[in-house]
Amino acid sequence: MLRAPTTPTLKLILGLGLCSLGGAMLYAYFKNKDDEDELEGSENDLVTQKPPREITIKMTVTNDCIPLVVGRNGANLKIIEDRTGARIRFRELDSNNQQCEIRGTEKGVADAKSMLMRDIQRSPIVKEEMYVPHSVYTKIIGRCGECLRDICRTSMAKVSVESGDRVESKHPRKIEISGTKAQVNLAKKLIEDKIKEDEEMQRTFNEIEAKREPRRSPTNSMTSLSSSQTSLASIYPQKEKLPFGDVGDKPMEVYVSAIASPSKFWLQIIGPQSRKLDELVTEMTSYYNEKENQEYHKIEDPYLDVVLDLYFVDYGDSEYVSPHDVYELRTDFLTLRFQAIECYLANVKPNLSTDVENWDQQAVSKFEELTQVASWKKLISRVVTYKARPKGGNHIRREGSPLPGVELYDPSEGVEVNIGHMLISHGFAEPDAPVNDVLRLGGGGGWRSPIELNGSNNNWHQFNGNEFTNRLKIL
Numbered sequence: 265m266l267r268a269p270t271t272p273t274l275k276l277i278l279g280l281g282l283c284s285l286g287g288a289m290l291y292a293y294f295k296n297k298d299d300e301d302e303l304e305g306s307e308n309d310l311v312t313q314k315p316p317r318e319i320t321i322k323m324t325v326t327n328d329c330i331p332l333v334v335g336r337n338g339a340n341l342k343i344i345e346d347r348t349g350a351r352i353r354f355r356e357l358d359s360n361n362q363q364c365e366i367r368g369t370e371k372g373v374a375d376a377k378s379m380l381m382r383d384i385q386r387s388p389i390v391k392e393e394m395y396v397p398h399s400v401y402t403k404i405i406g407r408c409g410e411c412l413r414d415i416c417r418t419s420m421a422k423v424s425v426e427s428g429d430r431v432e433s434k435h436p437r438k439i440e441i442s443g444t445k446a447q448v449n450l451a452k453k454l455i456e457d458k459i460k461e462d463e464e465m466q467r468t469f470n471e472i473e474a475k476r477e478p479r480r481s482p483t484n485s486m487t488s489l490s491s492s493q494t495s496l497a498s499i500y501p502q503k504e505k506l507p508f509g510d511v512g513d514k515p516m517e518v519y520v521s522a523i524a525s526p527s528k529f530w531l532q533i534i535g536p537q538s539r540k541l542d543e544l545v546t547e548m549t550s551y552y553n554e555k556e557n558q559e560y561h562k563i564e565d566p567y568l569d570v571v572l573d574l575y576f577v578d579y580g581d582s583e584y585v586s587p588h589d590v591y592e593l594r595t596d597f598l599t600l601r602f603q604a605i606e607c608y609l610a611n612v613k614p615n616l617s618t619d620v621e622n623w624d625q626q627a628v629s630k631f632e633e634l635t636q637v638a639s640w641k642k643l644i645s646r647v648v649t650y651k652a653r654p655k656g657g658n659h660i661r662r663e664g665s666p667l668p669g670v671e672l673y674d675p676s677e678g679v680e681v682n683i684g685h686m687l688i689s690h691g692f693a694e695p696d697a698p699v700n701d702v703l704r705l706g707g708g709g710g711w712r713s714p715i716e717l718n719g720s721n722n723n724w725h726q727f728n729g730n731e732f733t734n735r736l737k738i739l
Contacts, residue, residue, distance in 0.1 A: 322366075393441075419443070465535075527608045528606065534642065537601065544600055613695075
Protein backbone atom coordinates (compact mmCIF):
# COMPACT_ATOMS: atom_id res chain seq x y z
CA MET A 265 0.00 0.00 0.00
CA LEU A 266 1.49 3.28 -1.13
CA ARG A 267 1.68 6.24 1.07
CA ALA A 268 0.97 9.75 -0.05
CA PRO A 269 4.12 11.93 -0.11
CA THR A 270 4.58 14.15 2.77
CA THR A 271 4.56 17.93 2.53
CA PRO A 272 8.39 18.45 2.69
CA THR A 273 8.92 15.95 -0.10
CA LEU A 274 6.42 17.75 -2.32
CA LYS A 275 8.09 21.02 -1.70
CA LEU A 276 11.48 19.59 -2.71
CA ILE A 277 10.13 18.06 -5.90
CA LEU A 278 8.34 21.24 -6.81
CA GLY A 279 11.48 23.35 -6.17
CA LEU A 280 13.67 21.13 -8.37
CA GLY A 281 11.13 21.27 -11.18
CA LEU A 282 10.91 25.02 -11.04
CA CYS A 283 14.70 25.40 -11.06
CA SER A 284 15.05 23.12 -14.05
CA LEU A 285 12.39 25.06 -15.93
CA GLY A 286 14.02 28.40 -15.13
CA GLY A 287 17.45 27.15 -16.26
CA ALA A 288 16.00 25.88 -19.51
CA MET A 289 14.28 29.18 -20.13
CA LEU A 290 17.49 31.15 -19.40
CA TYR A 291 19.50 28.91 -21.74
CA ALA A 292 17.00 29.35 -24.52
CA TYR A 293 16.97 33.15 -24.01
CA PHE A 294 20.73 33.64 -24.11
CA LYS A 295 21.17 31.26 -27.02
CA ASN A 296 18.66 33.18 -29.10
CA LYS A 297 20.34 36.47 -28.18
CA ASP A 298 23.76 35.19 -29.34
CA ASP A 299 22.29 34.06 -32.66
CA GLU A 300 20.67 37.44 -33.17
CA ASP A 301 23.94 39.29 -32.38
CA GLU A 302 25.89 37.12 -34.81
CA LEU A 303 23.33 37.68 -37.55
CA GLU A 304 23.32 41.42 -36.92
CA GLY A 305 27.16 41.52 -37.06
CA SER A 306 27.17 39.69 -40.40
CA GLU A 307 24.64 42.13 -41.80
CA ASN A 308 26.72 45.09 -40.60
CA ASP A 309 29.85 43.63 -42.21
CA LEU A 310 28.06 43.30 -45.51
CA VAL A 311 26.87 46.89 -45.29
CA THR A 312 30.26 48.42 -44.30
CA GLN A 313 32.53 46.39 -46.68
CA LYS A 314 33.96 48.73 -49.43
CA PRO A 315 34.45 47.70 -53.05
CA PRO A 316 38.08 47.39 -54.32
CA ARG A 317 39.75 50.77 -55.17
CA GLU A 318 39.94 51.50 -58.88
CA ILE A 319 42.78 53.35 -60.63
CA THR A 320 43.26 54.74 -64.14
CA ILE A 321 46.44 54.92 -66.18
CA LYS A 322 47.08 56.32 -69.65
CA MET A 323 49.58 55.24 -72.28
CA THR A 324 50.31 56.26 -75.86
CA VAL A 325 49.97 53.71 -78.64
CA THR A 326 50.91 54.47 -82.23
CA ASN A 327 48.29 54.00 -84.93
CA ASP A 328 50.42 51.26 -86.49
CA CYS A 329 50.01 49.09 -83.39
CA ILE A 330 46.26 49.61 -82.86
CA PRO A 331 45.18 46.69 -85.11
CA LEU A 332 47.52 44.33 -83.24
CA VAL A 333 46.24 45.42 -79.85
CA VAL A 334 42.51 45.48 -80.67
CA GLY A 335 42.42 42.38 -82.84
CA ARG A 336 39.77 41.34 -85.36
CA ASN A 337 36.45 42.94 -84.38
CA GLY A 338 37.98 43.79 -80.98
CA ALA A 339 38.50 40.12 -80.07
CA ASN A 340 41.98 40.59 -78.56
CA LEU A 341 40.86 43.60 -76.50
CA LYS A 342 37.86 41.64 -75.14
CA ILE A 343 40.13 38.76 -74.07
CA ILE A 344 42.38 41.17 -72.14
CA GLU A 345 39.38 42.79 -70.42
CA ASP A 346 37.85 39.40 -69.46
CA ARG A 347 41.11 38.09 -68.01
CA THR A 348 42.04 41.18 -66.04
CA GLY A 349 38.68 42.76 -65.24
CA ALA A 350 39.99 46.09 -66.49
CA ARG A 351 38.23 48.37 -68.95
CA ILE A 352 40.25 49.64 -71.92
CA ARG A 353 39.29 52.61 -74.06
CA PHE A 354 41.13 54.42 -76.90
CA ARG A 355 40.94 58.11 -77.74
CA GLU A 356 42.65 59.96 -80.60
CA LEU A 357 45.71 61.87 -79.37
CA ASP A 358 47.04 63.23 -82.64
CA SER A 359 47.35 62.19 -86.27
CA ASN A 360 49.89 59.45 -85.45
CA ASN A 361 48.96 58.24 -81.96
CA GLN A 362 46.06 57.05 -79.81
CA GLN A 363 45.74 57.49 -76.06
CA CYS A 364 44.92 54.21 -74.30
CA GLU A 365 43.07 54.56 -70.99
CA ILE A 366 43.02 51.50 -68.67
CA ARG A 367 40.70 51.54 -65.64
CA GLY A 368 40.21 48.88 -62.96
CA THR A 369 41.78 47.47 -59.84
CA GLU A 370 45.48 48.03 -59.32
CA LYS A 371 46.32 44.42 -60.16
CA GLY A 372 43.90 44.32 -63.10
CA VAL A 373 45.36 47.50 -64.61
CA ALA A 374 48.92 46.23 -64.23
CA ASP A 375 48.04 42.91 -65.87
CA ALA A 376 46.19 44.63 -68.72
CA LYS A 377 49.12 46.97 -69.40
CA SER A 378 51.53 44.04 -69.42
CA MET A 379 49.39 42.14 -71.94
CA LEU A 380 49.07 45.24 -74.16
CA MET A 381 52.83 45.85 -74.15
CA ARG A 382 53.45 42.21 -74.99
CA ASP A 383 51.18 42.50 -78.04
CA ILE A 384 52.84 45.74 -79.13
CA GLN A 385 56.32 44.26 -78.89
CA ARG A 386 55.25 41.30 -80.98
CA SER A 387 54.71 43.60 -83.97
CA PRO A 388 56.18 42.22 -87.22
CA ILE A 389 59.73 43.28 -88.15
CA VAL A 390 59.95 45.57 -91.17
CA LYS A 391 62.93 46.89 -93.12
CA GLU A 392 63.08 50.22 -94.90
CA GLU A 393 65.71 52.20 -96.80
CA MET A 394 66.26 55.91 -97.15
CA TYR A 395 68.92 58.07 -98.79
CA VAL A 396 70.49 61.11 -97.19
CA PRO A 397 72.75 63.84 -98.62
CA HIS A 398 76.46 63.31 -98.07
CA SER A 399 76.60 66.53 -96.04
CA VAL A 400 74.30 64.94 -93.43
CA TYR A 401 76.08 61.59 -93.48
CA THR A 402 78.77 62.55 -90.96
CA LYS A 403 76.23 64.32 -88.71
CA ILE A 404 74.07 61.18 -88.51
CA ILE A 405 77.06 59.07 -87.53
CA GLY A 406 78.59 61.67 -85.21
CA ARG A 407 81.96 61.51 -83.56
CA CYS A 408 82.95 57.87 -83.02
CA GLY A 409 79.39 56.85 -83.95
CA GLU A 410 77.85 58.64 -80.98
CA CYS A 411 74.86 60.17 -82.83
CA LEU A 412 74.07 56.89 -84.60
CA ARG A 413 74.04 55.06 -81.26
CA ASP A 414 71.67 57.68 -79.83
CA ILE A 415 69.26 57.17 -82.74
CA CYS A 416 69.31 53.39 -82.23
CA ARG A 417 68.93 53.72 -78.46
CA THR A 418 66.01 56.17 -78.70
CA SER A 419 64.09 54.34 -81.44
CA MET A 420 65.12 50.77 -80.50
CA ALA A 421 65.55 50.15 -84.24
CA LYS A 422 68.64 48.81 -85.99
CA VAL A 423 70.17 51.50 -88.22
CA SER A 424 72.96 50.73 -90.70
CA VAL A 425 74.72 53.42 -92.75
CA GLU A 426 76.29 52.59 -96.08
CA SER A 427 80.05 53.04 -96.17
CA GLY A 428 81.76 54.35 -99.28
CA ASP A 429 84.44 56.52 -100.78
CA ARG A 430 84.53 59.68 -98.70
CA VAL A 431 85.76 61.74 -101.68
CA GLU A 432 82.45 61.31 -103.55
CA SER A 433 80.88 64.30 -101.83
CA LYS A 434 77.78 64.39 -104.07
CA HIS A 435 76.92 60.72 -103.69
CA PRO A 436 73.89 60.20 -101.38
CA ARG A 437 74.34 57.58 -98.70
CA LYS A 438 71.88 54.72 -98.17
CA ILE A 439 70.58 54.04 -94.68
CA GLU A 440 68.87 50.74 -93.78
CA ILE A 441 66.46 50.65 -90.83
CA SER A 442 64.92 47.52 -89.37
CA GLY A 443 62.54 46.97 -86.44
CA THR A 444 58.86 47.22 -85.72
CA LYS A 445 56.89 49.72 -87.75
CA ALA A 446 56.80 52.13 -84.83
CA GLN A 447 60.55 51.79 -84.22
CA VAL A 448 61.37 52.33 -87.90
CA ASN A 449 59.12 55.40 -88.08
CA LEU A 450 60.76 56.94 -85.02
CA ALA A 451 64.27 56.29 -86.40
CA LYS A 452 63.28 57.89 -89.72
CA LYS A 453 61.92 60.93 -87.90
CA LEU A 454 65.17 61.36 -85.97
CA ILE A 455 67.18 61.14 -89.20
CA GLU A 456 64.85 63.58 -90.95
CA ASP A 457 65.36 66.00 -88.06
CA LYS A 458 69.11 65.81 -88.72
CA ILE A 459 68.48 66.58 -92.40
CA LYS A 460 66.31 69.59 -91.54
CA GLU A 461 68.93 70.79 -89.07
CA ASP A 462 71.60 70.55 -91.77
CA GLU A 463 69.43 72.40 -94.28
CA GLU A 464 68.81 75.18 -91.78
CA MET A 465 72.53 75.40 -91.07
CA GLN A 466 73.32 75.56 -94.78
CA ARG A 467 70.84 78.43 -95.20
CA THR A 468 72.57 80.22 -92.35
CA PHE A 469 76.00 79.69 -93.93
CA ASN A 470 74.73 80.94 -97.29
CA GLU A 471 73.49 84.09 -95.60
CA ILE A 472 76.90 84.54 -93.97
CA GLU A 473 78.73 84.05 -97.27
CA ALA A 474 76.42 86.51 -99.03
CA LYS A 475 77.13 89.18 -96.40
CA ARG A 476 80.89 88.61 -96.05
CA GLU A 477 83.11 90.67 -98.28
CA PRO A 478 86.65 89.61 -99.28
CA ARG A 479 89.11 90.67 -96.60
CA ARG A 480 91.87 92.89 -97.89
CA SER A 481 95.45 91.92 -97.06
CA PRO A 482 96.90 94.12 -94.31
CA THR A 483 99.57 96.49 -95.58
CA ASN A 484 103.09 96.92 -94.16
CA SER A 485 102.98 93.47 -92.63
CA MET A 486 105.18 90.40 -92.41
CA THR A 487 102.06 88.27 -93.08
CA SER A 488 102.60 86.64 -89.71
CA LEU A 489 105.79 84.90 -90.85
CA SER A 490 107.61 85.80 -87.66
CA SER A 491 104.63 86.22 -85.40
CA SER A 492 104.05 83.87 -82.54
CA GLN A 493 100.29 83.43 -83.14
CA THR A 494 99.78 82.60 -79.51
CA SER A 495 96.87 83.27 -77.24
CA LEU A 496 97.15 86.20 -74.90
CA ALA A 497 96.67 84.77 -71.46
CA SER A 498 94.92 82.02 -69.62
CA ILE A 499 92.13 84.44 -68.72
CA TYR A 500 91.39 85.02 -72.41
CA PRO A 501 89.42 82.59 -74.57
CA GLN A 502 91.25 79.68 -76.14
CA LYS A 503 91.83 79.36 -79.83
CA GLU A 504 89.40 77.43 -81.93
CA LYS A 505 91.07 74.18 -82.91
CA LEU A 506 90.58 71.35 -85.34
CA PRO A 507 88.98 68.37 -83.61
CA PHE A 508 91.33 65.65 -82.46
CA GLY A 509 90.22 62.09 -82.99
CA ASP A 510 90.49 59.46 -85.66
CA VAL A 511 92.93 60.92 -88.15
CA GLY A 512 91.40 61.62 -91.54
CA ASP A 513 87.91 60.46 -90.58
CA LYS A 514 86.26 63.83 -90.01
CA PRO A 515 85.94 66.22 -92.97
CA MET A 516 85.23 69.85 -92.08
CA GLU A 517 84.08 72.84 -94.09
CA VAL A 518 86.59 75.67 -93.68
CA TYR A 519 87.74 79.03 -95.01
CA VAL A 520 91.40 79.88 -95.56
CA SER A 521 91.69 83.25 -93.82
CA ALA A 522 95.43 83.98 -94.13
CA ILE A 523 98.50 82.45 -95.80
CA ALA A 524 102.23 82.77 -95.21
CA SER A 525 103.03 79.66 -97.26
CA PRO A 526 101.64 76.14 -97.77
CA SER A 527 103.61 75.23 -94.64
CA LYS A 528 101.96 77.98 -92.58
CA PHE A 529 98.42 79.18 -93.09
CA TRP A 530 95.27 79.73 -91.05
CA LEU A 531 91.79 78.25 -91.26
CA GLN A 532 88.39 79.23 -89.91
CA ILE A 533 85.96 76.38 -89.31
CA ILE A 534 82.56 77.04 -90.90
CA GLY A 535 79.87 76.59 -88.28
CA PRO A 536 77.85 78.43 -85.64
CA GLN A 537 81.03 80.28 -84.64
CA SER A 538 81.14 81.90 -88.10
CA ARG A 539 77.84 83.66 -87.49
CA LYS A 540 78.93 84.66 -83.98
CA LEU A 541 82.14 86.14 -85.39
CA ASP A 542 80.23 88.18 -87.97
CA GLU A 543 77.82 89.41 -85.29
CA LEU A 544 80.79 90.30 -83.08
CA VAL A 545 82.48 92.25 -85.89
CA THR A 546 79.24 94.17 -86.54
CA GLU A 547 78.84 95.01 -82.87
CA MET A 548 82.48 96.08 -82.53
CA THR A 549 82.26 98.24 -85.64
CA SER A 550 79.23 100.06 -84.26
CA TYR A 551 80.80 100.48 -80.82
CA TYR A 552 84.18 101.83 -81.95
CA ASN A 553 82.65 104.23 -84.47
CA GLU A 554 81.35 106.26 -81.52
CA LYS A 555 83.69 109.17 -80.70
CA GLU A 556 83.21 108.85 -76.95
CA ASN A 557 84.14 105.16 -77.07
CA GLN A 558 87.25 105.95 -79.10
CA GLU A 559 88.25 108.51 -76.49
CA TYR A 560 87.62 106.11 -73.62
CA HIS A 561 89.65 103.26 -75.20
CA LYS A 562 92.48 105.24 -76.78
CA ILE A 563 96.07 104.03 -76.33
CA GLU A 564 98.20 105.79 -73.76
CA ASP A 565 101.89 105.82 -72.81
CA PRO A 566 104.24 103.98 -73.07
CA TYR A 567 102.90 102.76 -76.45
CA LEU A 568 102.46 106.11 -78.22
CA ASP A 569 106.00 106.41 -79.62
CA VAL A 570 106.32 102.90 -81.09
CA VAL A 571 105.01 101.02 -84.11
CA LEU A 572 102.71 98.19 -83.14
CA ASP A 573 102.67 94.81 -84.85
CA LEU A 574 99.07 93.66 -84.41
CA TYR A 575 98.07 90.03 -84.86
CA PHE A 576 94.44 89.46 -85.87
CA VAL A 577 93.45 86.50 -83.70
CA ASP A 578 90.40 85.56 -85.78
CA TYR A 579 92.16 85.62 -89.17
CA GLY A 580 95.87 84.85 -88.65
CA ASP A 581 97.43 87.84 -90.44
CA SER A 582 99.12 90.87 -88.86
CA GLU A 583 99.88 94.49 -89.62
CA TYR A 584 102.21 97.30 -88.51
CA VAL A 585 100.15 100.31 -87.40
CA SER A 586 100.43 103.50 -85.39
CA PRO A 587 99.13 103.44 -81.80
CA HIS A 588 96.74 106.23 -82.76
CA ASP A 589 94.88 103.83 -85.09
CA VAL A 590 94.01 101.23 -82.47
CA TYR A 591 91.98 101.13 -79.28
CA GLU A 592 91.86 98.98 -76.19
CA LEU A 593 89.48 96.03 -76.53
CA ARG A 594 86.40 95.90 -74.35
CA THR A 595 86.69 92.79 -72.20
CA ASP A 596 83.27 91.32 -73.07
CA PHE A 597 84.40 91.13 -76.71
CA LEU A 598 86.69 88.28 -75.62
CA THR A 599 83.98 85.70 -74.96
CA LEU A 600 84.23 84.12 -78.43
CA ARG A 601 87.11 81.71 -79.01
CA PHE A 602 89.85 82.98 -81.30
CA GLN A 603 88.91 81.67 -84.72
CA ALA A 604 92.25 81.47 -86.59
CA ILE A 605 93.75 77.95 -86.57
CA GLU A 606 97.35 77.57 -87.73
CA CYS A 607 97.91 74.55 -90.02
CA TYR A 608 100.26 73.22 -92.68
CA LEU A 609 99.51 71.43 -95.94
CA ALA A 610 100.25 67.75 -95.42
CA ASN A 611 102.11 65.42 -97.79
CA VAL A 612 103.69 68.15 -99.96
CA LYS A 613 107.00 70.06 -99.84
CA PRO A 614 108.74 72.73 -101.96
CA ASN A 615 110.33 71.42 -105.15
CA LEU A 616 112.99 74.16 -105.30
CA SER A 617 114.29 73.94 -101.75
CA THR A 618 115.33 71.28 -99.25
CA ASP A 619 113.84 73.39 -96.47
CA VAL A 620 110.18 72.40 -96.14
CA GLU A 621 109.38 75.85 -94.73
CA ASN A 622 110.96 77.77 -97.63
CA TRP A 623 108.50 78.21 -100.50
CA ASP A 624 109.13 80.51 -103.45
CA GLN A 625 106.72 83.36 -104.06
CA GLN A 626 105.19 81.79 -107.18
CA ALA A 627 104.20 78.67 -105.20
CA VAL A 628 102.70 80.84 -102.46
CA SER A 629 100.76 82.87 -105.04
CA LYS A 630 99.41 79.68 -106.66
CA PHE A 631 98.34 78.36 -103.26
CA GLU A 632 96.55 81.66 -102.57
CA GLU A 633 94.83 81.41 -105.95
CA LEU A 634 93.67 77.81 -105.41
CA THR A 635 92.34 78.49 -101.91
CA GLN A 636 91.03 82.01 -102.68
CA VAL A 637 92.46 83.20 -99.38
CA ALA A 638 90.26 85.62 -97.38
CA SER A 639 87.62 85.52 -100.12
CA TRP A 640 85.53 83.05 -98.10
CA LYS A 641 85.59 80.18 -100.54
CA LYS A 642 84.25 77.05 -98.91
CA LEU A 643 86.83 74.21 -98.82
CA ILE A 644 86.90 70.75 -97.28
CA SER A 645 89.64 70.05 -94.74
CA ARG A 646 90.75 66.72 -93.32
CA VAL A 647 93.30 66.38 -90.55
CA VAL A 648 95.67 63.59 -91.62
CA THR A 649 98.63 64.08 -89.29
CA TYR A 650 100.33 66.36 -86.74
CA LYS A 651 103.84 67.58 -86.18
CA ALA A 652 105.66 69.34 -83.39
CA ARG A 653 106.00 73.10 -83.59
CA PRO A 654 109.42 74.19 -84.85
CA LYS A 655 112.03 75.38 -82.36
CA GLY A 656 113.50 78.85 -82.43
CA GLY A 657 112.05 82.28 -83.14
CA ASN A 658 109.06 83.17 -81.02
CA HIS A 659 107.99 79.53 -80.64
CA ILE A 660 108.38 77.75 -77.35
CA ARG A 661 108.32 73.97 -77.64
CA ARG A 662 105.67 72.63 -75.31
CA GLU A 663 103.92 69.36 -74.77
CA GLY A 664 100.43 69.19 -76.24
CA SER A 665 100.98 71.89 -78.87
CA PRO A 666 101.29 70.09 -82.23
CA LEU A 667 100.46 71.67 -85.56
CA PRO A 668 97.71 69.90 -87.52
CA GLY A 669 98.65 68.77 -91.02
CA VAL A 670 95.62 68.95 -93.28
CA GLU A 671 94.58 68.06 -96.78
CA LEU A 672 92.46 70.71 -98.50
CA TYR A 673 89.85 69.88 -101.13
CA ASP A 674 87.95 72.18 -103.47
CA PRO A 675 84.36 70.83 -103.88
CA SER A 676 83.15 73.55 -106.25
CA GLU A 677 83.22 71.34 -109.39
CA GLY A 678 81.14 68.57 -107.88
CA VAL A 679 84.18 66.45 -107.03
CA GLU A 680 86.62 67.15 -104.20
CA VAL A 681 89.87 68.26 -105.88
CA ASN A 682 92.96 67.87 -103.69
CA ILE A 683 94.73 71.27 -103.63
CA GLY A 684 98.05 69.66 -102.68
CA HIS A 685 97.86 67.49 -105.80
CA MET A 686 97.10 70.61 -107.84
CA LEU A 687 100.29 72.26 -106.57
CA ILE A 688 102.24 69.14 -107.55
CA SER A 689 100.65 68.92 -111.01
CA HIS A 690 101.49 72.60 -111.70
CA GLY A 691 105.13 72.07 -110.71
CA PHE A 692 105.07 74.13 -107.50
CA ALA A 693 105.49 71.23 -105.07
CA GLU A 694 106.41 67.58 -104.86
CA PRO A 695 105.14 64.70 -102.69
CA ASP A 696 106.51 64.59 -99.17
CA ALA A 697 107.20 61.23 -97.53
CA PRO A 698 106.41 60.91 -93.79
CA VAL A 699 109.30 61.85 -91.48
CA ASN A 700 110.15 60.91 -87.93
CA ASP A 701 109.11 64.15 -86.28
CA VAL A 702 105.52 63.83 -87.49
CA LEU A 703 103.22 63.04 -84.59
CA ARG A 704 99.90 61.25 -84.56
CA LEU A 705 98.24 62.42 -81.41
CA GLY A 706 94.88 61.95 -79.81
CA GLY A 707 94.75 65.22 -77.94
CA GLY A 708 96.41 68.49 -77.24
CA GLY A 709 95.68 72.00 -76.21
CA GLY A 710 96.26 75.54 -77.29
CA TRP A 711 99.74 77.04 -76.93
CA ARG A 712 100.32 80.28 -75.06
CA SER A 713 103.42 82.42 -74.54
CA PRO A 714 104.16 86.00 -73.41
CA ILE A 715 103.35 88.77 -75.88
CA GLU A 716 106.38 90.59 -77.21
CA LEU A 717 106.64 94.27 -78.03
CA ASN A 718 109.86 95.29 -79.83
CA GLY A 719 111.58 92.14 -78.64
CA SER A 720 110.98 92.52 -74.91
CA ASN A 721 108.34 90.98 -72.66
CA ASN A 722 105.67 93.37 -71.37
CA ASN A 723 102.35 93.28 -69.63
CA TRP A 724 99.67 91.62 -71.71
CA HIS A 725 97.42 93.89 -73.70
CA GLN A 726 94.92 93.57 -76.47
CA PHE A 727 93.74 96.23 -78.88
CA ASN A 728 91.11 96.79 -81.49
CA GLY A 729 91.95 98.32 -84.88
CA ASN A 730 89.78 101.23 -85.92
CA GLU A 731 89.81 100.17 -89.57
CA PHE A 732 89.49 96.38 -89.27
CA THR A 733 87.30 96.48 -86.19
CA ASN A 734 88.60 93.05 -85.27
CA ARG A 735 90.20 91.47 -82.21
CA LEU A 736 94.00 91.53 -82.32
CA LYS A 737 97.08 91.57 -80.11
CA ILE A 738 100.47 93.23 -79.85
CA LEU A 739 103.37 91.16 -81.18
